[in-house]
Amino acid sequence: MVVITAYGGVNEIGGNKILVDNGDTKIFLDFGMSFSRTGQYYEEFLGPRTNNYLRDLLEMEVVPKLDGIYRQDMVYIQGVEDKLPERAQKYCSLYKAGVKSYDEYAKETGRPFVDGVVLSHGHADHFQHIPLLGCEIPIHCTPITATLLQAVSDVSKGGIEQEFLKYKGRELSTMGDKSTFPGEPTIKPADCKFRTINRDLQFKIGSMKVELLPVDHSVLGARFTLIDTNSGGTIAYTGDIRFHGRYRNLTRKAVDELKGCDIDVLITEGTRIDEDVSKDELKVEEEIGKAFQGVKGLAIVGFGWKDVTRYETMVKVARQMERTLVISPKLAYLLHLLKEQKPLELPTPEDSDLVSVYLPRKGSMLYSKSDYTYAKHALGYSVDWKEGEIRTEHYENGVRAYDLRENPSRYILHLDFYEFNELIDINPPPGSAYISASTEPFSEEMEIDEQRLNNWLRHFKLLGESESVVHIHASGHASGTELIEMIQEISPRVVIPVHVEEKNLHIFRKRLDSSIEVMLPEVGKPMSCWVQSKP
Ligand SMILES: [Zn+2]
Secondary structure (H helix, E strand, O other), X not given: OOEXXXXXXXXXXXXXXXXXXXXXXXXXXXXXXXXXXHHXXXXXXXXXXXXXXXXXXXXOOOOOOOOOOEOHHHHOOOOHHHHOOHHHHHOHHHXXXXXXXXXXXXXXXXXXXXXXXXXXXXXXXXXXXXXXXXXXXXXXXXXXXXXXXXXXXXXXOOOHHHOOOEEEEEEEEEOOOOOOOOOOEEEEEEEEEEOOEEOOOEEEEOOEXXXXXEOOOOOOOOEEEEEEOOOOOEEEEOOOOOOOOOOHHHHHHHHHHXXXXXXXXXXXXXXXXXXXXXXXXXXXXXXXXXXHOOOOOOEEEEOOOOOHHHHHHHHHHHHHHOOEEEEOHHHHHHHHHHHHHOOOOOOOOOOOOOEEEEOOOOOOOOOOHHHHOOOHHHHOOOOOOOOOOOOOHHHHHOEXXXXXXXXXXXXXXXXXXXXXXXXXXHOOOOOOEEEEOOOOOOOHHHHHHHHHHHHHHHHOOOOOOOOOOOEOOOOOOOEHHHHHHHHHHHOOOEEEEEOOOHHHOHHHHHHOOOOOEEOOOOOOOOEOOOOOOOO
């Protein structure tokens, strides 16, 4: 018997954590962060505490209370209770998480609780809680998704949130002789532990056979997951998919392949189940081109740095306009890593005059090479600085704020909202324009950010006082009509909708043939949706 339990992605967009258990093997499909649950308690200036990280998240029910999955150093550090003041020692929630760590569980039962995590793609709502997991749990994903994880940690300032590929476990220590309080207990980083990242596209986890089929989404490397559970049935999981991007033929091909696979259970995303039209990526290219047509000054476009297909669109717009596309150093670094893996069929700053890298001021704000110690990717492509091997391409060839000021009509600048401090240095001249090539806001927090974005744009006269930013965007998600057609084509026995708002769940039952059973997941509730093979 196979049991499926969703610990995230239930009645919400994102945060997918779906456990599939066939009795002798357990795997998680994604282990993402739920932005809605996190946002219920946390914001920019209030987050979980570094040395109590997991314990804080467990208490606030942001992550599931499960034995056997979490890192030992986040659950409990050996010996800490003896170091607490005596009266505090009886309050064990101060130092114990109330769940068994991966190690404790495996030692007690003689086997791990979970045998692997299969990542569908490189978006935070699908991978962001991996840093909490025991490093012994293998992570399975495409080479591109692994590269995205590496890029995300390399361009960040570090910290628990970025410990995807490796981490330094924390251990009890004492302050050294030269400290203010020698001999006092403290927590320090221990030896580095490396996660096992499996980049194969067909593999076995315990008794389950898994295959990853390429699909189109708003990051490269996204996959449909097909699982032969070895108990007489097959499960397919969409991850996030679309049928209207540049690589829509991939999703089409995956669906065609699944049609012949006799799928018993289809776990599907339903982000846009209530919408019927999808804007095409080619339309995005055309509309942005038109919007920038009469722009005499600097043309500025905002989009997420991980969205390489949107980059491709902007390269085409730049070519048409005969302008140089100036991209963020994060995107340049990601393209560099992707190229190392496989030649890209895209011009990049490394091989084309069509694209350059923006060099932001950092540190002392003097454009000194030493300013980039904590943002190495902004200086050049080599993030591991070793003596004599420091590469500083962006420093030598990059485009600085004053280059844009002097020749605004030569460039299209990629500048996302989070980089808006650069507008102060650039001070776009009259006749400049900003387009947001990102999604319209769909939550209260995003509305607040949108207000801020408009305020910045109005301040720099990129918008009139009563105007709002223009969004030109194609969603990363299939429309309702496309999803329903896909489900009918694959024709599974059971459909489990995830990554969808509660108010839209009824649409699945309403629009699907009655021969397909729709099972609505509840958080942490096992679903024994197993069925015998089809007649
Ligand atoms: Zn996604």
